[in-house]
Amino acid sequence: MNWREKVLDFDNIGDRGEGLKGLIFDVQKFAIHDGGGIRTNVFLKGCPLQCLWCSNPESLAYKPEITFVTNNCIGCGKCLEVCPAGAIHQGETAGEDIIIDRERCTLCGQCAKHCYAGAINIIGRYVSVPDLMQIIERDRKFYEQSGGGVTFSGGEPTAQPEFLKAALAEIQKRGIHTAIETSSLLPWDVYASILEHVDLVLTDIKHMDDAEHKRLTGVSNQLILDNIRKISRLGIPVKIRLPLIPGINDSDSNLEATAEFVEQLSNVQSLDILPYHRLGEMKYRQLDISYPLKGVESPTVEHVEERIRALRERGLNISVGG
Ligand code: SF4
Ligand code: SF4
Structure with a gap:
């Protein structure tokens, strides 16, 4: 499917009457980096964090x-x-x-x-679960053949918990693998009710130092880390993601603290290093917003390899790029 067909596919999501709806800003088909196999990625709009490096500024607001x-x-x-x-x-x-x-x-x-x-x-457009299922079902044979499924991302997908739960439950009921890509910043009781319908969690650790985390994202990391520990106790498979930003969170001390935290968990499939890139910069211009990380360059392959060598030497299962 070329980009134009993808846009048309998204545009043709119908409106199946009143009822529960989610605000989504994209549906990407044939995704291969977010949970295994060939996947459909559904992006929900709205996020409680304000990460300085966010590459999807169009995902932040809770409105079109x-x-x-x-x-x-x-x-x-x-x-x-x-x-x-x-x-x-x-x-x-x-x-x-x-x-x-x-x-x-x-x-x-x-x-x-x-x-x-x-x-x-x-x-951003409002869609019902039946709207979404129509699109998801079209690629069922690819999920089955590749071990893929559906991943909800954002923005922050858990910020629309009722829609997310309903969509995940329906997808699981139909025997399709489910994943969420989340900041893990939400009350545990809400998180737990969502996790009942999730086969894999992809969650970020952006900085281990709480003061730095607040400066970089606008929120504390305490609830996030507590929630990740709780997921570990439940045994739900998790991939931890670390956006690696030169001079921001790639110091020896932060990488060591992240590794120590991950080593305490029992259910981590991999620690995925996501090197910073500036591909989202033009989107800020399209929204008339100034880019917060002006002057920070994308790391070279050599820099990334040098920074994560110590993590590999600890025996952690590291992947670069998700
Ligand atoms: S700019 Fe005018 S035409 Fe375009 S969406 Fe806004 S009100 Fe409607
Ligand atoms: S003036 Fe530009 S933005 Fe407006 S309709 Fe024509 S091409 Fe589109």
Whole structure:
């Protein structure tokens, strides 16, 4: 499936009446890095963390958002004509981009619908579990042949617990493997009720020092670490993920503390090192947000290998890149 078919597939999610709905911003098919085999990854919108390196800024808000891709705009002016709120203006000088007044925008979607150049998009739509199952079921044979399944990611998928639980339960009932990619930042009773329907947990440890964790993500790591210990006691398989960001969390002391924590757990399949990249930077521009980690470069392969050598020497099962 090419990118255009993927977008159409996502766009064609129907609206099957009222009832429980989740706010999702993407569905990626044929994913191979997030839980084993060939998977469908479902991305839920909204996140309680604000990690400085987040590569999906469009995932953070708990509501749909509008994005503008400057390079796609052909200057036809159609969006100005159709906007019922008067929220789109031409830039003041010739050749300047259009300007979207996000305060005034009602997210009606008319501009995105009429922009044939694909320069304006609405990120996020509400879907029901039956909507989602239609898409998931289309690739059943690939899950079965590859040992794959469905992974819920985000944003933070557990931030929509009722929808997530209902979707996971339905997927499991149909015999499809389930995984969640989560920060583990949520009350344990809610987490436990979600985990009843989860075959594999992918969870981050971003920094072991609580003060640094707060500075980098906006929240304490205490609940996260407590929850990971509790999952270990339940015996649910876990992959721990460590986003490796030069000069931010790749010091000897932090890597050692992370390794010590992981070694205390009984259910860890692997410690997955996710080297920092800047691929999400342009998305910040599309949302009119400034990029928080300006000046931090992606690590070289040699730097990553040098940084994780000590982890490998401890006998941990390390994978790089998820
Ligand atoms: S409709 Fe699309 S291509 Fe035309 S001016 Fe608006 S954003 Fe640009
Ligand atoms: S989504 Fe609707 S209100 Fe918002 S800018 Fe587009 S046309 Fe205007």
